[in-house]
Amino acid sequence: MQAALATSTSSRGPRRQPTWMGWLLMVPMLLWLLAFVVVPTAILAVYSFGKRGRATPVEFAFTWDNYFRVFDGTELLPLLRCVLHAAGITLVAILIDWFRAPSRLRHERVASARRVGIAVFIAALLWIVWSNLSEVFTGTYVRIFVRSIFYAGFTTLMCVIVGYPVAYFIGRARESHRNLLLMLVMIPFWTSFLIRTYAWITILNESGLLNGFLLYASVISEPFSMLYTPGAVVIGLVYSYLPFMILPIYGSVEKLDNSLVEAAFDLGAGPVRAFQTVILPLTQPGVIAGVLLVFIPSIGMFAITDLMGGKTVPMIGNVIQNQFGPARDWPFGAALGMTLLLIFAIAFWFSTRKQDGHSVMG
């Protein structure tokens, strides 16, 4: 993807300075950004240093207390232990990989060990953190942040797994069918999101459609609990955000030049190899756009977790919403919101920095 980006920017020729006309065209967007992004964020930032008020929601002050509460009870030692644990597993994996096929050249071995090391480390760390979430993250709110990231990440992964084949199929379908298929993806948007969520409630509850069907088909003898569980939350999230994954991937697939795929086959690549080396890299921009469109909103989602999780699977969006609502603690809610914003900003900065590094190398 980085290479693709680099070529696409360089193909546009030398960068030109925008003229005053260009700036004029930007005015509506700049005003929009100012009114709906910059100003609210600034207000949030000011609130986050305030105190909970009585008759007014916020008493202005300067205190770090709200931020302290966000990180309250956090201990670094368990996290460190967890990282070391993952590092140990990684070391074993690298050693196994190193002595796997001794006939390879040295630089092949190094590259392979690096790849395996990074993959194993990330997988091991995620697995250890997820299975010991409450021990690793002792702070209540830090734990909720981490849990939200996991839920959003899992939702995104499911959306990719389910959405990619669908998008590929639609993108490669005959043109006459394509619009119809796209329409089918869009139709749910014609109904209110809340009504669709309530529909899931009637499907998943214990006297609902799914249990009724399974009982009727004698697959189960007792109705099983599905609503108000973490599983229900993920179902709701995947269902709501799937179109946001399908549409951008469809966009990339539609533009995919079929002659490149044919060339891959002509050069002797099997379906897996062709997919891996040609199709996937060329559709990656769509996947990345989809990942952003699904991951970011699902971290902050609160309606689905409330309605389908029974408010027992809190994500960070629920906690923030609760602070601005019943708990009446706007400053703390603002501090949580600012922390979330900061996490995104850092993640974004980190990812662009990495991309720059790659494109310089490429």
Added chain:
Amino acid sequence: MNRRKFLTTTAAATAALALPAHAQARSTLNIFCWSEYIPQSVIDGFSKANRVRVNVENYASNEEMLAKLAAGTARYDLIQPSEYVVEELVKDGRLEEIDMANIPNLKNLDPKYTKLSYDPENKYSVTWMAGNVGIIVNRSKIKDEIKGYSGVFQDKFKKRIVVLDDSRELVAWALASLGLDINDITPENLEKAKGVLEKWLPLVKLFDSDSPKTALLNGDVDLGLVWNGEAAKVLEESKASKRRNMEFEYILPAEGAHMFIDSLAIPKGARNKANAEKFINYVLEPKVSVAIWEEFPYTLVNAEGKKLLKPEQLANPASFPPGDPKLDLFKMISPDRAAAIDKLVTDLKNV
């Protein structure tokens, strides 16, 4: 529509856009009330009889209402606070005095529910309905004897429990189960309540203040602590339902239950005070009060209305608890303590 009328209408519409305060003063009423508490039929009836456009917005907890009220972004003419919130609002001078001369139907109220401790001269509030919070059990699924809070929160009922999503309620139950006064919110008592709630909250499957009856009737949960009006509805609907596993019982906790008295009140700065008073008077009519009760069967406080009820309606144990149970009202607590309660429950719910 002739041209002249068209012009005046357009002018009025423009004025309404520019100066909503003046244009709205005549014919609207903005109600901010609990969800599932004022039947649509009653709102329509009032709207038709008085040619008033009624806007309704809902909340699911007193604290949510206070938050919106404090934000000051929306103007309401009529709110529905519970006893301790009336006390707080009166103390802060955030309620308009109601002109009782405009409310002749006040005489229909059961005198037990007038001039209450939080508004001794009956200047700021008119009682809407009373109720309590008790235990509802699906008897076709749970045969155990359940007397109080500790009977509900048992490990064997893990993930079969529904409770109200209301921090103050949760803390009050924990205090009552320890034999403490539910209004004695000291840091020490909160610490004790924390110990109890730490064990209770992981057992809960669903937090729902809006409509806990849905999950009970769908069979997603088997027992819980809910508003008595919701419980009465569950008893009524389960009797009418032909589905199996639908036999419910309502029990008031032996340790003492929370009784609430919800009022109608007019917040300071309401733009349509006259309409709000008209509405209060309207709902105090015996027939209207019965219509409200039939949809939301809490404890009816309208003495004249109660005379219209059938014996089997009066026998609903959730609406009109038999005997002389121990019931306590909530009292106003300081904002620091309210904050401490919110923090405690938020922290525990998110473990």
